[in-house]
Amino acid sequence: MSGKTHTYAFFLGCIAPNRYPGIEAAAIKTSRNLGIELVPLKGASCCPAPGAFGSIDLNVWYAMAARNLVLAEQMNTDITLICNGCYKSIWEVNHKLKHHDELRDNVNEVLKEIDMEFKGTIDVRHLIEIYYDKKICGVDKLADSVTSPLNGVKVAVHYGCHLLKPRKEREFEAEGVGDTENPMWMEELVAALGAEPVQYRNKMQCCGAGGGVRGYDIAHALDITNEKLINMSEVGADAITEGCPFCQLQFDRGQIEIGEKFGVEWAIPVLHFNELLGLAQGMSPQDLALDLHGISCEPFLNKLQ
Amino acid sequence: MAKAKGYSDENLSVRLADRYYRTDDASPDFLKNIEKIGMTIAHMCYQCGTCTGSCPSAPRSSYRIRKFVRRAVLGLENDALTDPDLWLCTTCYSCTDRCPRDIAPTDIIMAMRNLAFKRKIVPRNFLNTVQFIYKTGHGVPNNDVNRAARVKLGLEAEPETTAKYPEFIPGIQKILDHYGLKDEADEILSEGQ
Ligand code: SF4
Ligand code: SF4
Numbered sequence: 001m002s003g004k005t006h007t008y009a010f011f012l013g014c015i016a017p018n019r020y021p022g023i024e025a026a027a028i029k030t031s032r033n034l035g036i037e038l039v040p041l042k043g044a045s046c047c048p049a050p051g052a053f054g055s056i057d058l059n060v061w062y063a064m065a066a067r068n069l070v071l072a073e074q075m076n077t078d079i080t081l082i083c084n085g086c087y088k089s090i091w092e093v094n095h096k097l098k099h100h101d102e103l104r105d106n107v108n109e110v111l112k113e114i115d116m117e118f119k120g121t122i123d124v125r126h127l128i129e130i131y132y133d134k135k136i137c138g139v140d141k142l143a144d145s146v147t148s149p150l151n152g153v154k155v156a157v158h159y160g161c162h163l164l165k166p167r168k169e170r171e172f173e174a175e176g177v178g179d180t181e182n183p184m185w186m187e188e189l190v191a192a193l194g195a196e197p198v199q200y201r202n203k204m205q206c207c208g209a210g211g212g213v214r215g216y217d218i219a220h221a222l223d224i225t226n227e228k229l230i231n232m233s234e235v236g237a238d239a240i241t242e243g244c245p246f247c248q249l250q251f252d253r254g255q256i257e258i259g260e261k262f263g264v265e266w267a268i269p270v271l272h273f274n275e276l277l278g279l280a281q282g283m284s285p286q287d288l289a290l291d292l293h294g295i296s297c298e299p300f301l302n303k304l305q
Numbered sequence: 306m307a308k309a310k311g312y313s314d315e316n317l318s319v320r321l322a323d324r325y326y327r328t329d330d331a332s333p334d335f336l337k338n339i340e341k342i343g344m345t346i347a348h349m350c351y352q353c354g355t356c357t358g359s360c361p362s363a364p365r366s367s368y369r370i371r372k373f374v375r376r377a378v379l380g381l382e383n384d385a386l387t388d389p390d391l392w393l394c395t396t397c398y399s400c401t402d403r404c405p406r407d408i409a410p411t412d413i414i415m416a417m418r419n420l421a422f423k424r425k426i427v428p429r430n431f432l433n434t435v436q437f438i439y440k441t442g443h444g445v446p447n448n449d450v451n452r453a454a455r456v457k458l459g460l461e462a463e464p465e466t467t468a469k470y471p472e473f474i475p476g477i478q479k480i481l482d483h484y485g486l487k488d489e490a491d492e493i494l495s496e497g498q
Contacts, residue, residue: 010465014445017464021451025458040465043473045442051396052434052444055418056427058342060484064438067480110483114476165398166409180402206361206397213362215430216392223365224395289454 006136008080008125009072010038011090014046015245016082016272022289023245026278027082027127033145033281034137036130038080044068047089050162051211062103063110065093069124070116079124082274084244085210088162091124092169125173126163128243128273132185133174142192147282149194152305155276156198156237157186158228158251160244161206180204189273190241193280201231207242209250219261225254229266239269239300241276248272252294269297279304331380335420339377343416345409347377356400356410368393370400370410377413386421392428425493432490439487442467442474 016023028038045068053061068090072079081087097104098120108117131137164170167180176185181204187197208214208224229251232240240251248270255266270293271279278288279301290297327333340347350371357363357371368390376385385391391414400410421427434444441447443466452462463469467477481487 012464012466014443017455017466017468018443018445018447018451021455021458021460021464024464025460042465043470044466045473045477046438046444048438049434049444052431054396054415055392056422056431056435057484057486058415058419060481060486063480063483064477067476110480113479113483116476161395161397161399166401166411168402168407204399206395206399208361208395211392211394211396212428212431213393213395215433216428220362220366220393221395224361227361287458289458292451292454 005035005037006130007037007039007077008130009041009075009077011041011044011047011068011072011079011081011086013081013083013086013245014049015249020245020248020272020289020292022278022287022292023082023272023274026272026274026283026288029283030145030274030277030281031127034131034141036127036137039075039077041068041071041075041079043071047083047086050085050088051213055212059106061089062093062097063107065089066097066107066111066118067114067116069094069097069122070111070118073119073121076121078122080127080130081124082127082243082272083246084126084160084162085246087124087126091126094120094122094124095169095171126243128186128189129163129172129174129177131189132177135173139188139192142189142277146193146280148280150276150280150304151194153195153238153300153303154198154236155190155195156200156232156235156240157190157203158207158240158242158247159183159186159204160242160247161210163243186241186243186273190276193276195276198232198235198237200235200237202227207247207250208254209246214250218257221250222254222258222261225250226258226262226264229255229258229268232268233266237268238303239271239276239297241271241273243273245272256294267295267299269293269295269300271297271300327380330383332382333380335380335382335385336377338420339413339416342419343409343412345412346406347374347408347413349406349408350374350378351406353405355403355405359399359403361397361399362393362395366390366393370394370414373417374408374410374413377417382420385417386424386426391417391421427493429494432494435481435486435490436494439478439481442477
């Protein structure tokens with residue numbers, strides 16, 4: 001194990017710090033145990049939400065995301081983050097502005113008004129993809145950090161959409177990340193924690209929340225969620241894990257809303273990968289504020305051997 | 306109509322036939338605008354339907370992404386922008402991943418939504434998000450239950466974002482004001498009240 005510490009500017013987004021703060025706490029602690037130091041990106045805003053803002057005016061989306069990127073450029077530090085939606089905004093706008101001169105000029109025109117300039121000097125990575133990167137962490141090192149293995153539970157991985165798709169535009173440093181039809185790297189990470197990852201039908205389907213659909217037509221969004229829940233329950237999943245607090249919200253609150261709207265009862269705990277990792281590294285449910293979850297995590301915790 | 310043909314020789318362009326079939330209410334600029342805003346080659350679509358076949362919204366609604374792509378190509382601006390289904394795309398990018406013509410149907414939808422917004426056609430939830438961000442920097446702002454939970458976790462009550470450093474909010478407001486977004490959102494939202 002190399003003793004080198006890797007430091008990243010930690011972009012929080014909205015839903016993790018403001019609805020599931022246990023994800024934030026876990027990300028900082030679990031990463032430190034892996035030699036990854038997360039330093040605050042002071043003054044960051046919403047990424048901004050790619051569905052909401054991109055749908056209204058893409059130029060605003062570029063400029064707002066660029067402001068967040070410039071904050072990290074000023075620290076001379078690469079960004080890491082824990083949300084697929086944030087990944088779409090921050091990674092993709094960084095990539096676009098680096099490669100399209102006209103776009104960059106337009107954005108810098110606006111940023112000038114607040115004495116900022118996008119230079120294109122930093123990179124953006126999703127924390128979970130960093131965990132899979134052998135050059136920094138890798139599956140073995142992750143497994144070595146486990147003190148309370150999650151034995152005896154089946155976990156369904158929900159990859160979400162915006163980390164991996166559209167595949168043609170994405171570039172990943174970690175080897176083995178990128179497939180969008182049947183990726184298995186997150187299952188490897190789950191297995192490293194001692195849990196049993198399960199395969200289910202239509203694994204790569206969306207959670208249903210994105211693109212503003214959750215706000216526009218909640219029944220439509222929940223119907224998509226419900227289909228995923230059916231497919232996950234068919235293979236006996238004891239919990240769902242993901243790398244996106246918005247997907248988490250959709251699965252977690254969504255199960256309650258599905259009960260209210262469709263009369264279908266679900267009780268599958270939903271844990272962000274950092275929360276799972278926290279448990280595996282010995283953090284308590286209190287350390288992770290699991291009581292803030294809509295669906296109780298108790299059945300999952302009780303099943304752990 | 307001549308411009309729709311897009312030949313660089315202006316005179317020749319006028320004399321040659323427009324190969325697209327168009328209805329009277331079609332707008333040739335629609336396709337061009339979409340391709341510019343969405344940065345994608347919508348005109349390459351050969352209507353294979355792979356996009357609709359990949360779409361999680363298709364089986365549970367009348368939303369058909371292939372139809373929207375066709376509308377883009379045919380310049381059926383009004384049809385596309387006034388269709389309530391335009392807002393049922395979850396932006397999952399499955400269609401974009403699988404399109405054999407390397408088109409990004411998702412980004413066609415995003416471009417159409419941008420154009421719809423210019424006509425004040427937009428669901429309210431999108432505008433509410435704008436207002437939240439204008440005020441707090443966050444689309445989903447902090448609240449007291451969460452503050453208490455954060456403190457218990459050993460985190461600060463306010464995250465290290467605009468929540469803890471509100472001095473960054475005026476800069477965000479300047480960006481939004483540059484595009485007139487807040488005023489536009491306020492105006493449209495006040496209409497319904
Ligand atoms: S998958 Fe591509 S080529 Fe096929 S219908 Fe959809 S947009 Fe057109
Ligand atoms: S991005 Fe939109 S149109 Fe394409 S498959 Fe997903 S929901 Fe359907």
